[in-house]
Amino acid sequence: MTLAIVDLDYGNIASIRHAFARLGVDAEVTADADALRAADRVVLPGVGAAGHAMARLRERDLADTIRALECPALGICLGMQLLFERTDENDIECLGLIPGRVRALQPAATRPIPHMGWSALSLPDPAAGLAAGDYVYFAHSFACPDGEATVARADYGEPIPAALRQGNWWAAQFHPERSGAAGARYLQAFLEWQP
Amino acid sequence: MPARRIIPCLDVKDGRVVKGVQFRDHRDVGDIVENATRYSAEGADELVFYDITASPEGRSVDTAWIERVSRVIDIPFAVAGGIRDLATAEAVLEAGADKVSVNSPALARPELIDELAAAFGAQCVVIGVDSMREEGGYRVWRNTGDPERSDEAGRLTLDWLREATRRGAGEVVLNCMRKDGVRDGYDCEHLQEVVAAVTVPVIASGGAGAPRHFREAFEHGASGALAATVFHDRLIAIPDLKQDLLANGIEVRP
Numbered sequence: 489m490t491l492a493i494v495d496l497d498y499g500n501i502a503s504i505r506h507a508f509a510r511l512g513v514d515a516e517v518t519a520d521a522d523a524l525r526a527a528d529r530v531v532l533p534g535v536g537a538a539g540h541a542m543a544r545l546r547e548r549d550l551a552d553t554i555r556a557l558e559c560p561a562l563g564i565c566l567g568m569q570l571l572f573e574r575t576d577e578n579d580i581e582c583l584g585l586i587p588g589r590v591r592a593l594q595p596a597a598t599r600p601i602p603h604m605g606w607s608a609l610s611l612p613d614p615a616a617g618l619a620a621g622d623y624v625y626f627a628h629s630f631a632c633p634d635g636e637a638t639v640a641r642a643d644y645g646e647p648i649p650a651a652l653r654q655g656n657w658w659a660a661q662f663h664p665e666r667s668g669a670a671g672a673r674y675l676q677a678f679l680e681w682q683p
Numbered sequence: 684m685p686a687r688r689i690i691p692c693l694d695v696k697d698g699r700v701v702k703g704v705q706f707r708d709h710r711d712v713g714d715i716v717e718n719a720t721r722y723s724a725e726g727a728d729e730l731v732f733y734d735i736t737a738s739p740e741g742r743s744v745d746t747a748w749i750e751r752v753s754r755v756i757d758i759p760f761a762v763a764g765g766i767r768d769l770a771t772a773e774a775v776l777e778a779g780a781d782k783v784s785v786n787s788p789a790l791a792r793p794e795l796i797d798e799l800a801a802a803f804g805a806q807c808v809v810i811g812v813d814s815m816r817e818e819g820g821y822r823v824w825r826n827t828g829d830p831e832r833s834d835e836a837g838r839l840t841l842d843w844l845r846e847a848t849r850r851g852a853g854e855v856v857l858n859c860m861r862k863d864g865v866r867d868g869y870d871c872e873h874l875q876e877v878v879a880a881v882t883v884p885v886i887a888s889g890g891a892g893a894p895r896h897f898r899e900a901f902e903h904g905a906s907g908a909l910a911a912t913v914f915h916d917r918l919i920a921i922p923d924l925k926q927d928l929l930a931n932g933i934e935v936r937p
Contacts, residue, residue, distance in 0.1 A: 502779035506754045537804045566804070577804075595882035598684055600906060602806040602853045604884050605685035606728055606936040623686055623936040625759055627781070627806040629853070644685070666759040666781060 489679070492527035494554065494567075495519040496536060496544045504533050504564065507665035511676055521553040529679065530557055534566025538590075538630075539578030541566055555583055561657050562678050568652065568659035569632055577630050586654050588633035596645055602629040603644045607662075611641035613651055616658070617673030624650065624662035624670055632661065656683055686936045687928065688728040688907030689897070689921055690886060691914045693718055695734045695764070698748060702911050709735075712915045715748050716755060722914065723756040725921040728936055730756070731784065731856070731909060733811075734764030735828035744771070746778040753779020761809055764828070767791075769798055776803065784809035784856060787825040790836045790843075793850060800851025805883075810852035814840040814873065815860045821873055824860060840873075841880045848881045855881060856909060858888040866892025866912060871903040878904030894919060894927040901933050 491508060493501055495517045508515045515531070516523065524530055532554065534541055545551045554561075563571050570582045575590035582590070595601040606623040618624070618640050626642065632649045634641065640651035642662075651660045651674075658678055664671035693700045693715065700718045701709040712718070719730060732752070734744040744765045752760060762775050763784035772783045783803075789795050789810060799808045813824040821840040826832045836843075844855055857877050859870040869887045878885045884906035891897060891910035900908045913919040925935045 502750065502777055503753055503781060506779055507757065509754065510757070536807075537801060540802060600684070600882055600884040602883065603685065604806060604854060605688050605906060607685040626685065627759070627853075629805055663759070663781075666757060668757050672757060 489513060489529065490527045491515040491529045491531065491679075492524050493517045493531045493533055494524065494545075494550065496533065496541050501533050503663075504531060504665045507672070507675055508679075511672065511679065513679060519548045519550065521550060524550070524553055524557065528559055530554075530559060530561040532561065532563040532567035532570065534564060534570065536566055537577065538566060538569060538575045538582070539580055541570060542580055542582060545570075551583060555585060558656055560678065560681050560683055563657065563659035564665070565628060565661060565663060568661050569630055571654070571657060571659055572632055575630060585657065586635075586637055586652070588635055590630050590632050592630055593628075593644065593646075599645045602627055603631075603648065606667075607642040607644065607648075609640050609650055610643050610647075611638070611650075613640040615677070616640070616651060617677040618651065618670060622670040624664070624667040626650075626662050628661060684906060684934075686728070686934045687901045687905070688886070689726070689924060689935065690729045690731055690907050690909040691722045691727050691921075692731045692733065692888065692909045692911045694911065695732050695748070698745070700915075701735070702915050716751050719752045719756050719760070722921070723758050726925060726936070727758060727921055729758055729907065730760040732760060732762050732764075733784075733828075734762070744775060746774050749775060749778035749780050763809070763811055767795065769802055772799055772803065776807070782807050782809050782854070784811045786811035786813065789847065790823065790825050790838070793846065796847055796850040796852050800853070805851050805853030808852050809854045809856055810844065810847040811856040811858065812840060812844060812847075813858050813860050816870075816873070827860065841876065844877060844881055848883050852883065854884050854886065854906075856886045856888055859890060861889075865890060868892065868896040869900045869903075869905075869908065871899050874900060874905055875903045892918075894924050897924060898928060898931055898933060901928070
């Protein structure tokens, strides 16, 4: 299997590459459109700021390539948020594969922002290796709209879509590459998924 | 709040894990990857690595061991020490770290925080602060990795943390210096005022000696509690600690 990780320059690309390596898959980190189109699986990563990431995708003429992917693809954290139409972060237009706007989380007395740490899933997704009561690792200040695509959910003063599916896309707001055994099961399920 | 985090802190000096008392007299406690693997397996929620020689000596953190750690563990980790520009932070993240933590270099040039947050997002940028109680309140110290060079930075801790988080730091590690390695409890009074002063998660550091100290830190608003001595010396086992916290009604990751 060929697994391509979209090279955004900045971001947690190594930690994702290392997580797939632990599952026995050597990922190629690339910004080449042909390599992305030829891959069996594509990962859109993201630690980073949305403005930087979208600018990178446009500079490299990759936005259309990513929109047109037909293979199973996985967005992680910012990579999930970029699938929506717009984001509050830098108020920019994103890829627009899923309707809705990504919004900034608002801090409260017992809810510091970013939402950072391990939260339990209130809605699990057993088909993706996520069981009820699993804790997964989040680190985000912006959250996707909770809609029809949501398949797993956490709560942080409001429902936080933790994972979604739409067409050939999976996406996770949490970091499966840093979510212990639950995260590894999720990545394995993505590798095995046949749409 | 998410589950409260238990965070072993690994001080790194010349490629080995070391531990001192009140930032002096460092002794060797082992190999970096072996320690990271052990803590991850025992249920640590996150790790912090401080390259304690990097900042005072004016050099940057070495990235080879970061990549070795990232390959083997599946929990998040932050790296601190000598990160004074975007290029260094990028190298640290590219090696597989999840967050960068800045302390002395941010005091020398606060704009560093803005630059890091713009490039990587606030969730990636930790502000570490070494705080000491003095006449007129808690004040910030810098270059604390080297007793010969460390001095007071000329700022009140609360003022500095308000500024640092306004500039984009997404987490605070509050290290109370007189508590470091002493094991008589976190400085909960100071912790509480810092939690009230900022809207980002605050990690307590310095003073953990018993399970009840972790409990107290969480009851005073800490999102995580960092410790070194009690874990390195195996005085507290992380599974036992989590059991104790759960029994006292504090949410932790089982």
